[in-house]
Amino acid sequence: MSVASEPILPAIIVGSGLAGLTVSDILINQYNLKNVTIVDKNPKVGGNSIKASSGISAADTKQQHDLKIEDDSADIFYNDILKSTGQSPNVDQLLINKLSVDSKHAVGYLTEIHGLKLDKISKLGGHSARRTHKSSNGIPPGYEMISTLEKSILKKIEEDDNNDKNVNFKMNTKLINFTVHKDTSIKEVTFMDISSGKTFKLKTNNLVLATGGFSANKNLIGKIMMMIVSFLRN
Secondary structure, X not given: OOOOOOOEEOEEEXXXXXXXXXXXXXXXXXXXXXXXXXXXXXXXXOXXXXXXXXXXXXXXXXXXXXXXXXXXXHHHHHHHHHHHOOOOOOOOHHHHHHHHHHHHHHHHHHHHHOOOOOOEEEOOOOOOOOOEEXXXXXXXXXXXXXXXXXXXXXXXXXXOOOOOOOEEEEOOEEEEEEEEOOOOOOEEEEEEEOOOOOEEEEEEOOEEXXXXXXXXXXXXHHHHOHHHHHHOOO
């Protein structure tokens, strides 16, 4: 008797903040990918993104041009980010360039695809121009972005038949480790169910780490900057 092999999932997204939900939404709604798995250590989606109270920063957006904000550009945004690092030699300048240049596409995705306004733009600390976007409807921006993406994903789930789900949520689940098989590029990922403490493994062709670093981990931040831990919110 043959033994059924463990299924290889097309994509596993670790993290359900703005980045993780955006990737998931694009995969299932634009590419119609089936069996996308979203994993998060928290009991609810949103990660740190849902706490965002100021908005999303981007340069050279349609919203800026509509409001006649013409003193900003991707280059200026890049330099602002570089300044905020203290010119550290360890900074990944290619990553900063990616963020500053493509930031307008993130805003465009939320406004053009999902109908958010993001029409109220402020100048915040560390920025030399008005570029932090949120909607003028009074809804906290983090909640508005996360809830909109979550609804888009859940709507797709409702449209599925029971035998062919587009997306699976695994909440209260922590990433422990992963290995990449060089011969096949298949990723074997080890998770832990936080409620039970039990570990399990999943295999995938594509593993997306949308974990946001350690900004939500006060223990790790405390090792680097103890003086600011008591002030942390998001």
